[in-house]
Amino acid sequence: xxxxxxxxxxSGLLMxxxxxxxxDPPKPSTEAVALTARIDALLGAxxxxxxxxxxxxxxxxxxxxxxxxxxxxxIPTVTETRxxxxxxxxxxxxxxxxxxxxxxxxxxxxxxxxxxLLLPEADSNFQFSFISIGFETWLREQFAKNAGYxxxxxxxxxxxVDQQSQQRLFNPATxxxxxxxxxxxxKEAKAENLASSAARIFLGLRLECAQCHDHPFAxxxxxxxxxxAAFFGGLQTQDRGDGFNIPDKEILDRRELGIPGTERVVxxxxxxxxxxxxxxxxGPRQTLADWVIGxxxxxxxxxxxxxxxxxxxxxxxxxxxxxxxxxxxxxxHHEGLLDELAKSFVAHKYDLKFLxxxxxxxxxxxxxxxxQGAAPLYSRQLLRGLTGEQLYDSLSAATGQPNAFGDDPFxxxxxxxxxxxxxxxxxxxxxxxxxxxxxxxxxxxxxxxGSFVDAxxxxxxxxxxxxxxxxxxxxxxxxxxxIYLAAMSRMPTELELEKAQSFIGxxxxxxxxxxxxxxxxxxxxxxxxxxxxxxxxx
Amino acid sequence: xxxxxDVSRRHFLRTGAVSTAITMSGWLGDxxxxxxxxxxxxxxxxxxxxMNGGPSQMDTWDPKPGHANGGPIKAIDTKVPGIRISEHxxxxxxxxxxLAIVRGMSTKEADHGRGSYLLRTGRVPGGPIHYxxxxxxxxxxxxxxxxxxxxxxxxxxxxxxxxxAYGPGxxxxxxxxxxxxxxxxxGQNRNGDKDIAQLLKVQDLDLPKGISDTRGLAxxxxxxxxxxxxxxxxxxxxxxxxxxxxxxxxxxxxxxSVKAFDLTEESHVLRDKYGRNLFGQGCLLARRLVxxxxxxxxxxxxxxxxxxxxxxxxxxxxxxxSVKRLCSVLDPAWAALMDDLSDRGLLETTTIxxxxxxxxxxxxxxxxxxxxxxxxxxxxxxxxxxxxGQTIGKTSDDGMEVKDRPVNVPDLLATVCKAVGIDPTKQNxxxxxxxxxxxxxxxxxxKEVLS
Numbered sequence: 002x003x004x005x006x007x008x009x010x011x012s013g014l015l016m017x018x019x020x021x022x023x024x025d026p027p028k029p030s031t032e033a034v035a036l037t038a039r040i041d042a043l044l045g046a047x048x049x050x051x052x053x054x055x056x057x058x059x060x061x062x063x064x065x066x067x068x069x070x071x072x073x074x075x076i077p078t079v080t081e082t083r084x085x086x087x088x089x090x091x092x093x094x095x096x097x098x099x100x101x102x103x104x105x106x107x108x109x110x111x112x113x114x115x116x117x118l119l120l121p122e123a124d125s126n127f128q129f130s131f132i133s134i135g136f137e138t139w140l141r142e143q144f145a146k147n148a149g150y151x152x153x154x155x156x157x158x159x160x161x162v163d164q165q166s167q168q169r170l171f172n173p174a175t176x177x178x179x180x181x182x183x184x185x186x187x188k189e190a191k192a193e194n195l196a197s198s199a200a201r202i203f204l205g206l207r208l209e210c211a212q213c214h215d216h217p218f219a220x221x222x223x224x225x226x227x228x229x230a231a232f233f234g235g236l237q238t239q240d241r242g243d244g245f246n247i248p249d250k251e252i253l254d255r256r257e258l259g260i261p262g263t264e265r266v267v268x269x270x271x272x273x274x275x276x277x278x279x280x281x282x283x284g285p286r287q288t289l290a291d292w293v294i295g296x297x298x299x300x301x302x303x304x305x306x307x308x309x310x311x312x313x314x315x316x317x318x319x320x321x322x323x324x325x326x327x328x329x330x331x332x333x334h335h336e337g338l339l340d341e342l343a344k345s346f347v348a349h350k351y352d353l354k355f356l357x358x359x360x361x362x363x364x365x366x367x368x369x370x371x372x373q374g375a376a377p378l379y380s381r382q383l384l385r386g387l388t389g390e391q392l393y394d395s396l397s398a399a400t401g402q403p404n405a406f407g408d409d410p411f412x413x414x415x416x417x418x419x420x421x422x423x424x425x426x427x428x429x430x431x432x433x434x435x436x437x438x439x440x441x442x443x444x445x446x447x448x449x450x451g452s453f454v455d456a457x458x459x460x461x462x463x464x465x466x467x468x469x470x471x472x473x474x475x476x477x478x479x480x481x482x483x484i485y486l487a488a489m490s491r492m493p494t495e496l497e498l499e500k501a502q503s504f505i506g507x508x509x510x511x512x513x514x515x516x517x518x519x520x521x522x523x524x525x526x527x528x529x530x531x532x533x534x535x536x537x538x539x
Numbered sequence: 540x541x542x543x544x545d546v547s548r549r550h551f552l553r554t555g556a557v558s559t560a561i562t563m564s565g566w567l568g569d570x571x572x573x574x575x576x577x578x579x580x581x582x583x584x585x586x587x588x589x590m591n592g593g594p595s596q597m598d599t600w601d602p603k604p605g606h607a608n609g610g611p612i613k614a615i616d617t618k619v620p621g622i623r624i625s626e627h628x629x630x631x632x633x634x635x636x637x638l639a640i641v642r643g644m645s646t647k648e649a650d651h652g653r654g655s656y657l658l659r660t661g662r663v664p665g666g667p668i669h670y671x672x673x674x675x676x677x678x679x680x681x682x683x684x685x686x687x688x689x690x691x692x693x694x695x696x697x698x699x700x701x702x703x704a705y706g707p708g709x710x711x712x713x714x715x716x717x718x719x720x721x722x723x724x725x726g727q728n729r730n731g732d733k734d735i736a737q738l739l740k741v742q743d744l745d746l747p748k749g750i751s752d753t754r755g756l757a758x759x760x761x762x763x764x765x766x767x768x769x770x771x772x773x774x775x776x777x778x779x780x781x782x783x784x785x786x787x788x789x790x791x792x793x794x795x796s797v798k799a800f801d802l803t804e805e806s807h808v809l810r811d812k813y814g815r816n817l818f819g820q821g822c823l824l825a826r827r828l829v830x831x832x833x834x835x836x837x838x839x840x841x842x843x844x845x846x847x848x849x850x851x852x853x854x855x856x857x858x859x860x861s862v863k864r865l866c867s868v869l870d871p872a873w874a875a876l877m878d879d880l881s882d883r884g885l886l887e888t889t890t891i892x893x894x895x896x897x898x899x900x901x902x903x904x905x906x907x908x909x910x911x912x913x914x915x916x917x918x919x920x921x922x923x924x925x926x927x928g929q930t931i932g933k934t935s936d937d938g939m940e941v942k943d944r945p946v947n948v949p950d951l952l953a954t955v956c957k958a959v960g961i962d963p964t965k966q967n968x969x970x971x972x973x974x975x976x977x978x979x980x981x982x983x984x985x986k987e988v989l990s
Contacts, residue, residue, distance in 0.1 A: 445788035
């Protein structure tokens with residue numbers, strides 16, 4: 002058997018036998034299944050009450066691609082697609098969700114998502130991008146061990162700020178445990194920055210409008226904002242002289258903060274008016290963390306569940322996700338569902354995988370995106386833009402190189418001299434909602450003419466294409482089917498096959514028909530990965 | 540190897556001497572018909588100089604040296620007797636006869652995101668309607684049919700604080716800006732690339748090596764067909780936007796107008812005059828683009844040597860030092876731009892707007908800084924349709940309020956519309972069926988500013 006055929010078989014492009022069964026595949030969780038039933042019941046009732054007819058269920062290919070993007074950060078490979086499509090079992094969708102939650106791709110994807118959320122400064126300011134290395138290592142550890150989200154947030158809010166943490170910030174290769182200290186550095190350890198970020202991300206409260214004055218229309222007063230900021234008031238920074246202010250010290254018994262520009266001093270207080278339970282020798286950030294993750298906190302669980310829901314649907318149960326209370330445009334789509342999800346999340350110890358599993362199993366999540374008109378109350382899935390990481394990793398998967406970079410955190414460094422880093426610079430800029438993603442002319446040019454896609458779609462340089470072209474086992478029809486499976490995670494329709502075949506046929510009217518046909522097949526593949534169907538999650 | 544698809548190839552397209560692989564209908568027909576821009580004598584354009592972060596009015600256009608709030612900055616005489624501006628604008632002072640300085644700006648949004656949205660769309664953020672930015676709605680009115688270049692180009696923006704404020708909103712992806720140099724800090728982009736001319740170029744314009752023009756066009760057409768098919772089941776602006784971006788990218792690849800982005804075509808002397816920094820070279824690029832008929836170009840000034848972040852004018856600390864540095868970039872660049880446009884006979888048809896999202900507090904804070912302030916601040920208009928050499932409105936001696944002639948954002952944008960020769964009350968169809976005027980109907984253009 003020649004080299005090409007061997008590659009084809011091992012990469013699963015060619016199935017000689019039935020799918021191998023994995024040893025001990027993870028089972029769907031009965032707890033998650035129970036919560037899924039509640040989601041279905043509540044949304045179903047809302048659809049009925051509002052006379053909404055939901056879209057039809059997504060096809061296997063539609064579902065598989067979507068759930069891979071949402072839980073693994075990339076599209077499925079040809080093998081993964083073939084195995085799933087051939088599987089005849091009734092619960093295969095639940096099983097693939099359970100399996101995806103246990104794979105390293107879950108860890109990598111959630112690390113990227115939470116890095117963007119917690120350290121957005123690294124996206125827009127390349128001076129900050131180097132500090133994201135240590136931060137991502139810390140995040141990866143949390144997701145790999147499925148740390149309870151409350152523990153993760155506690156660790157972030159209470160991480161030591163001292164000489165040692167300062168050193169680790171600049172030498173991420175220092176042996177020992179990584180910490181989330183970069184969060185403090187990126188916010189310049191300024192109490193007001195830390196308070197606004199923490200409130201927005203963990204509580205879904207947008208307090209910073211009240212920073213300078215009581216806003217006439219807003220819910221929050223200036224005292225409330227600075228009362229929260231005061232929990233971070235003990236942090237001290239050192240100007241290294243190169244423009245960086247490094248947080249390296251904390252005065253642990255400081256529980257008040259002067260409002261800049263005024264004579265006024267406020268005590269550290271929680272925005273909902275609850276009294277801090279000060280304890281001897283317990284610092285203010287620890288006290289804040291206890292309240293944030295405590296059972297009486299009215300915001301934390303809801304805000305977290307809301308963000309996870311928005312990740313899976315593009316739209317939160319309350320919008321905007323950053324401003325769930327008191328915003329001029331705050332809108333709640335299903336209060337009962339959010340409330341129940343939040344309670345269940347808390348009861349299951351803030352287990353994110355449990356939450357993802359329950360949502361991915363729901364009827365609403367598995368609806369098709371095909372359809373016209375408005376899609377109220379999640380009655381149809383929407384087109385959602387991909388992150389730079391998702392797009393790059395999907396391109397890699399489609400072209401037969403699913404792990405373009407290994408687990409080396411330095412290789413993942415955005416600013417590094419590698420093609421993934423360069424790609425992310427171009428495609429990592431979008432900061433709006435995924436459902437409002439706008440492909441730009443610049444992105445179109447990069448995808449059409451840039452070096453990464455060129456290599457991936459050049460018959461002599463792309464593993465996938467050369468294997469498909471060179472193998473004696475394929476005819477033209479199966480070649481087209483394979484590239485559709487690789488790019489779209491589905492088989493082509495009859496009409497699509499016809500169109501592709503006639504495109505190749507027209508090109509073949511040339512001096513070197515064989516070469517022209519191969520080039521035309523490569524061009525079909527190029528077209529697939531430049532299409533809206535590839536570049537979006539749907 | 541730089542191998543742009545030049546005129547001879549586009550002739551190839553038009554005369555139909557193409558293989559039967561491609562049919563010249565639909566979008567390909569439009570592509571063949573696209574014309575290189577040449578600006579006619581009467582064609583209008585607009586350049587927005589966007590000061591990201593909220594520029595301090597007390598230290599630029601409305602100095603108060605006699606008051607404690609004025610701080611250490613001195614005022615200097617200008618070419619126009621009676622008008623005095625910041626000492627950091629020596630060249631602009633010599634060209635004050637071209638400037639209409641609006642000192643009575645008074646708005647209510649002192650948050651970066653909300654303020655940017657208000658100033659750039661003329662509307663308060665929130666609500667169901669996604670309003671288009673001024674670049675989109677003015678660009679659309681002045682757009683030439685079959686133009687090769689998009690009608691709105693944005694140079695070196697930092698959009699992350701308010702991405703919606705930079706978009707076409709309900710006007711749709713055809714009016715989205717072409718963006719170059721995004722998030723570039725002064726002198727370097729995220730890769731540390733220090734070549735500014737390279738930074739401002741449109742990347743990836745050429746077909747990859749080994750792909751013939753016929754193949755390039757044939758596959759672009761096949762690709763477009765895939766999108767059309769997908770869109771029948773997935774209609775909406777997201778999918779449409781993707782297909783539109785690709786069609787426009789294909790047009791751009793085969794255009795001669797895209798040479799506008801090559802700053803190395805200009806003399807060293809002129810490039811030096813604008814200033815060898817991101818904003819200065821950005822202004823030079825703006826001139827080249829409006830010269831070729833692009834109706835709306837914006838250049839963002841957000842950083843300068845020593846002020847190295849995306850919202851440089853947000854001077855909560857060390858305001859006086861930062862403003863000095865930013866002005867040392869702004870003054871020569873804007874002066875060079877006006878001279879250059881004037882030399883080419885373009886100034887009288889190119890309206891220039893200078894503004895940020897709000898001003899800064901008259902009272903100086905303990906960090907020698909100024910904080911956000913929307914109550915009384917300044918913007919400047921110049922060029923086409925504008926009567927320069929005047930100030931409009933007055934603030935109190937302490938700078939805290941507008942004593943005479945307050946101006947809000949709709950007034951300002953309505954004035955801009957009139958200056959470029961379009962009707963601010965003109966309506967566009969919004970996505971919820973309701974027709975929306977370019978500017979709020981309550982707007983009153985500043986008659987005294989219009990020539």
